[in-house]
Amino acid sequence: MGRATVSLALVNGRGESSEFVFDERSTCLIGRGEDCSPRLPNDEHHRSVSRHHCMLDINPPDVRIRDFGSRNGTFVNGAKIGQRDPGQSAAQGRGLGTQERDLKDGDEVRLGRSVAFRVNVAVPPEEATTLVVSPEQAATLPPPGCVKCGREITQELGRRGAAAGRYVCAACQANPQDVMTLLVKLAQAGTRSDLRAIAEYDLLGELGRGGMGAVYLARHRESGRLVALKLMLPRVAANEVARARFRREVELTRRLRHPNIAALYEDGFADGAFFFTSEYCEGGSxxxxxxxxxxxxxxxxxxxxxxxxxxxxxxxxxxxxxxxxxxxxxxxxxxxxxxxxxxxxxxxxxxxxxxxxxxxxxxxxxxxxxxxxxxxxxxxxxxxxxxxxxxxxxxxxxxxxxxxxxxxxxxxxxxxxxxxxxxxxxxxxxxxxxxxxxxxxxxxxxxxxxxxxxxxxxxxxxxxxxxxxxxxxxxxxxxxxxxxx
The missing domain is CATH 1.10.510.10 (Transferase(Phosphotransferase) domain 1)
Structure with a gap:
């Protein structure tokens, strides 16, 4: 099973390698510091590169670069995205706020005056971000929509595109209880095999929410057992490849059984959302x-x-x-x-x-x-x-x-x-x-x-x-x- 990758090819300058490849979510520092990767030599040729020059935030095929208030600037295709002013210290440069840019395949990133990388983004067919169709066929396809409200989300999906997978739009993600209520209602109707894991539960109330979703108190109809029913809403469309990776990792978590770990029971995916049932702890968080x-x-x-x-x-x-x-x-x-x-x-x-x-x-x-x-x-x-x-x-x-x-x-x-x-x-x-x-x-x-x-x-x-x-x-x-x- 292939994976989307983001790679940096060194086209000017010297480093520990000529190419750096990332095939999963990652962040990395670029500069002359010992904790950087890619790390550039600490020599005269690379003096225009700061110790911690910039940072990459990578979630293939997406990648973003942010300057860290570098002395000689970070440039994308010749345009400066960040640099501290002459006379400012490195500490003052770090207080300049966010200076970042999304990158795409073929972009060239230059650090200071002496180092340049070319960005390469590769997406295997099973993770293709766009449908391969003729212009005539494309004209007949409906625009991608949120699986809950149906709102067109072509722009929101960005380059991950219409074929990337099922997705809940940002507006609906802001109201996770509506998503959870709908999933439970569909599960109780008994017509959806992908919702079988939660078909026998009734929602009793929200326990809390965070950046990835929310968690609810639920009761099993037959046994009366209380569980925590957690909803996780991906920030990007969840295609089959990503879902399979996630479920494999979750299986490792399900095997953990210890008095000081809240047990994970069932899990599933439906309509752009992951859901789990786990041990309910009466004292809250x-x-x-x-x-x-x-x-x-x-x-x-x-x-x-x-x-x-x-x-x-x-x-x-x-x-x-x-x-x-x-x-x-x-x-x-x-x-x-x-x-x-x-x-x-x-x-x-x-x-x-x-x-x-x-x-x-x-x-x-x-x-x-x-x-x-x-x-x-x-x-x-x-x-x-x-x-x-x-x-x-x-x-x-x-x-x-x-x-x-x-x-x-x-x-x-x-x-x-x-x-x-x-x-x-x-x-x-x-x-x-x-x-x-x-x-x-x-x-x-x-x-x-x-x-x-x-x-x-x-x-x-x-x-x-x-x-x-x-x-x-x-x-x-x-x-x-x-x-x-």
Whole structure:
């Protein structure tokens, strides 16, 4: 099965390779820095290229380039898309805001005065973005439309085109409950085999929503079992190839069975939308609990939940599954049926809930299948507050330690009510992650116990390597610091 690819061919300058090929969702830095790929030599010939010159956001066949306030500019087919003014420092250049451009097959990108790449976009027949028909046949074809409202979406689909697959338009994606209600209604009619997985459920209400869709409480008609019914709406048309990739990755997630991971049950695809049923956690999500409690939690309770999550992460990482999107919104809380430490060693109080990780691997699978679209930097999409630097530098092959970093950032939020980094509204979020270090936790709140603060600050190191390589290592250090309080 072929895949759409985006490749960069070096036509002027020297690098570690003459061609770089990307066949799945990825981001990469281009420049002379050691963490860049493509990395350009740090020599006189390439002095006009900045250390972190620009960034590519790739979701084949789509690709976007953004300048990072480079000293000598980034040019697309000779037209400048970004450059800091003479006399401005690199830090000032990073505050210029979003300077980006979508690229297409055949474009030439020049960095500074000495390096140029040619962009090549290849799409195999099974992922062709346009129908191969004669002009006469094309005139008789109806325009592509949203599978829910029928609105013509030719322009919205862009170059992925009419044959790219079933798609829910942006307007309908803004109202996911309408999409979910329609799917359940069609499922209950009993005429759609692709909706069989949710045919016996009734919707009871919305539990929450995010950038990729929403989640609802549903009850099975016969058994009365409550489940979380999740809807995921691709930002691009989901063709058969992308759907198959996504379902293969989801199957890995379905196999995860652990007390600290919310179980995934059924899944399906219909009318441009993916849907799943999973374990329902009565306590809601950690971010909702923080709202109820005024933004922070007591130390004992926060650490208890962190240790629960680390148990789940350790298990999943040993099964080679990385979450990549961990945040308080997908740390779920189930009612605790027992007192004590649930195996955390010691007897420091109790917590009303057991923490479980939700949506394990779904965000990663969505990205790798090419269903998440590209991220507009100016839109502040996603949750950059819990993203480690390594996830920006090496998006495709992120280490499992990015989940450890994200969990430490969640614990930081529970204890201080603030994020680990400051995100000024006029600065690209990726710049902040790349160029600023986490603020030591006791600078946010000096009441955080010193021994605990040292462990959390270590976990949040993300220059070169993350402070703790594994969930088990962080868990043991956190448990030891907590017991010493």
């Amino acid at each position: 950690l971010d909702k609990l923080l709202q109820i409690r005024g933004g922070t939690l007591p130390v004992d309770e926060a650490v208890r939940y962190a240790l629960d999550v680390l148990e789940g992460l350790d298990y999943a990482h040993n099964e080679t599954v990385v979450h990549r999107d961990l945040s308080p919104s997908n740390i779920l809380l189930a009612e605790s049926t027992g007192a004590g430490m649930r195996g955390h060693g010691g007897a420091r109080g109790s917590a009303p809930y057991v923490a479980k990780v939700g949506d394990f691997g779904l965000g990663k699978a969505f990205d790798q299948a090419g269903l998440s679209g590209l991220t507009r930097t100016g839109a502040k999409a996603g949750k950059p507050w819990y993203v480690a630097r390594q996830q920006v530098v090496n998006f495709k092959n992120v280490p499992k330690s990015v989940d450890v970093w994200a969990l430490a950032a969640c614990l930081y939020k529970c204890l201080t009510g603030t994020y680990v980094r400051d995100f000024p509204g006029d600065v690209d979020q990726w710049h902040v992650i790349l160029y600023s270090s986490p603020v030591p936790i006791r600078q946010r709140d000096p009441h955080v116990p010193r021994a605990l603060a040292e462990v959390i600050d270590t976990a949040l190191i993300d220059q070169q390597e993350i402070g703790f390589e594994s969930a088990a290592a962080f868990r043991e250090a956190l448990r030891s610091a907590w017991k010493s309080l």
